[in-house]
Amino acid sequence: MVDDLREGLLPAAVFHDREVYDLELRRIFAKSWVYIGHETEIPNRGDFVTRNIGEDPFILIRDEQDELRVLLNACRHRGAQVCRVQAGNTKGFVCPFHGWAYRNSGELIGVPVRSQGYASLDLKEWNLFAAPHVTNYMGLIFANLDPDAVPFEEYLGDYKWYFDIQFALSDGGMEVLGEPHRWLVDANWKQGAENFCGDSSHTQMTHRSVLEAGIIDSVAAGAPKEGTGLHVHDCSGHAISIRQLPGEAPFISYPEEVTHHFHTGVLSQDQFDLAKRSLLHNGTLFPNFSFLHIGLSDSPQKPQTGFLTLRVWQPKGPGQMEIWNWVLAPREASPEYKRRAYQVGMSSFSPSGSFEQDDVAVWPGVTRTAGTVFAELNKVRFNYQMGMGDMSTSKPLTDWVGPGVANSTNAGEGGLRTFHKTWYERMTNTKIEIGDHD
Structure with missing residues (x-):
């Protein structure tokens, strides 16, 4: 393909190949700075919108400490979506499957029948997953799923x-x-x-x-x-x-x-x-x-x-x-x-x-x-x-x-x-x- 690119040519397969696409999700979207939303979409604490990185579902939220977070929209218990609306304002999320409850920061704060079924569960180890890198650049909110990602301005x-x-x-x-x-x-x-x-x-x-x-x-x-x-x-x-x-x-x-x-x-x-x-x-x-x-x-x-x-x-x-x-x-x-x-x-x-x-x-x-x-x-x-x-x-x-x-x-x-x-x-x-x- 390098020779093709040097000639100004591009294999048609890059636009409709399943194997190529699956690699894109892992090598491009999971490792690039991806636009999530604008700060004016979530101006108040508790405001959130649901977005995607590649095909993975995330929640962009401004938590109670006014921090922007990008949380994987999946309960840590069995993976059900904890948020099923596109936008709103909330102090937290409760999984509709088994009722695990999270603050809007992603912190796990409640598990039903915990004393009977999860007596030794350490709640701090089961917070919602979050994008390791989130930045607000001139109002634009970008996230990167790669723990080793370069800073956003270096990426620019x-x-x-x-x-x-x-x-x-x-x-x-x-x-x-x-x-x-x-x-x-x-x-x-x-x-x-x-x-x-x-x-x-x-x-x-x-x-x-x-x-x-x-x-x-x-x-x-x-x-x-x-x-x-x-x-x-x-x-x-x-x-x-x-x-x-x-x-x-x-x-x-x-x-x-x-x-x-x-x-x-x-x-x-x-x-x-x-x-x-x-x-x-x-x-x-x-x-x-x-x-x-x-x-x-x-x-x-x-x-x-x-x-x-x-x-x-x-x-x-x-x-x-x-x-x-x-x-x-x-x-x-x-x-x-x-x-x-x-x-x-x-x-x-x-x-x-x-x-x-x-x-x-x-x-x-x-x-x-x-x-x-x-x-x-x-x-x-x-x-x-x-x-x-x-x-x-x-x-x-x-x-x-x-x-x-x-x-x-x-x-x-x-x-x-x-x-x-x-x-x-x-x-x-x-x-x-x-x-x-x-």
């Missing part, structure tokens, strides 16, 4: 430069609007994750109807163009796509009522200036956390509205994923603006969103093809060579202000190749060089 690496722009631009940070939407798609989880690494060339085809309807800026979503779009890849294993208007200040379509809260308190001047001239940013933090910072409208007669949408591409088997989608806006924005941002976000990226209907119509075809007998017998490989080496008419920018490899055109698939290179390295625990010059 140089990608922190771009990541922080999305979440530290405003004084008060970002706020989740409403509950996350989720829906099933008959496609492999990597389809969505790689797409957000920088698949700009699909927009003018897959989303043609959206462009014709005029609900997105033509420069932001049009065909790849020198000087306005660029891809940044090979950035500590992660990637991002950026659309900008040099010499102008669209500020991701946020109005002045919102942008006057933007600052350089956390960001450098270069980061702030990039945000100022940007129309959109979309990227993926490996493995399955993606973001899109963009301005859209639900009508050509209404102005573009800036918002941030977060994505988790939740694996549900080799041929299915569950998409989780959050809409966020700066905390300082007015209630009216937040309502508008949520409305626009839902009209574009949700189970019935205009963009969503396009993507989920084509992604399943890739997974179906990957699962065909023909693909297996003929060792079919998919082409990821766009913008690679001699395929590209442009070269990496030498004066780019940020980290990673940046090209002056987004007519390439360098971000997707970065994603699959990282995937291969995590699956095999082997570092490789693929000589990618996109």
